[in-house]
Amino acid sequence: MKILVCISHVPDTTSKINFTDGDTKFDTNGVQFVINPNDEFGLTRAMWFKEKQGATVHVVNVGGPETEPTLRKALAIGADEAIRVNTPATDGFSVAKQLTAVVNEGGYDLVIGGRESIDYNGGMVPGMLAKLTGANFVNTCISLEIDGNNATAIREIDGGKETLSTSLPLVVGGQKGLVEESDLRIPNMRGIMQARSKPLTVKDPVDASLETQTLAFEKPAPKGAVKLVDNVDDLISLLHNEAKAI
């Protein structure tokens, strides 16, 4: 089985969010970038398939050279090869079109992406990729088993979960649950050394039109100070009369 894990390169969860260039660009100053958490769960599940079912695992990112350390980290965790499509990731649809070219060329049976990137929260790349490549698709996937050509996936739904039976080729939008938090791997020295000599192929982008264009960012208005009360009667009264929330 050939697996492709889509890796989105995102600001670490503790990053301060600021903008530059007249609020048109995310300010990367002092920001640490990481593998998108949802993708890390998927990558770890892919490692399981590699170790238990003999899969090969490639990772891919659509982005500039600055994303390579993130891809190297994925190699250090155990992926066999990395691909970077050399074009800035601007909108989800165009990223999906770039990934489509990679998937069609590589002939992957299973593509694992994340439910969403924690930066732009698009939640669209895996679904679009599935549609564009004609693969089956399961979103918010919290469990995945593959047996030959068949797959059993559990997806999170509002207020519960749903078990689906499907088949390869398959794209999933994954999240925590694909593996547990405690299964996530911190790259060790050996992994980091090996990652240096694993292939990281840079591919030229295909032509892809943009469907959306970011014009500007803004931050929410700062909120007022908290109102502290020292008894529950006051709290109930404020929630009822002032906040009109109960």
Place this chain on the structure above:
Amino acid sequence: MVLVYTESEGGKFKKIALEAVSYAKGVADMMGTSVTALSINGGDTSELGTYGATKVLEVSNDSLNNFNAESYADALTQAAKKENAKVLVLTASANSKFMAPLIAVNLNAGYVPNVTSLPTSATPFVVKHSVFSSKAFSSTEITTDIKVIGLAKNAYGLKEDVTNANAESFSPELNGNTSTIVVSVDKATDKVTIADAEIVVSAGRGLKGPENWGMVEELAEILGAATACSKPVSDMGWRPHGEHVGQTGKPVASNLYIAIGISGAIQHLAGINSSKIKVVINTDAEAPFFKAADYGIVGDAFEVIPQLNEKLKIFKAQNG
């Protein structure tokens, strides 16, 4: 024409569906056009007229009783084409988010999720949506002929605009993906879900152990709220995974979010930024959550919550 998908459950339209119709009406007014709703095995269509839909395409088909992203996407795609829709409004439900990217590809449409308000301009078509886990907003232009919008929950509200909704039966061709089938659904039907809840009661590690959640559940029951928790709490197995909220868990966009014994780490706050009113109960006055909250009590949950429950019961008895 603006097409809106109206989700229902148990033969009743969900509140988010009615919100979506209200929103679609707002968009249609800006564009000088009208709203058509698509209902799949849904509720009483006259309800959609209350919020501004003039036409309802009613699909009734037993094979669509279980949600199937491919088939639902097919139905919406065909409806959009048939009605010559310029804008398609979806919601932030798990099912909408599942099928939206499929529909966007079918229609070759730009898709923007988490939209928080009416377009700031109709030509060019520019919408504001939350990004960076609601720590910021982005204004984005959709340049395609057809636009797909995912409306954020609780962002627009219900706006009545009563018209007569003409129901018309609609039978899309479901060339359907039969390779994906639902084997089983595991859903507590008697509990309010985090996605639908107006009020969410959430607790963290400050509660010390799973055996102490009785008072949290009681509070949720009194308020008709959903229960939620911080990440360590679900990681330790004190609560089910589905309750974990935050950047790596579920987003919460409720009217009221009550956080008990949760410190307010940035990753937790990232998931609840879009909740309107936030209340914190924490022993530590320095807990970061107080900076993000509207109301707070510096106090011990084991004292405050039982008192709150008793007083709320009295309040509810008086205020219905």
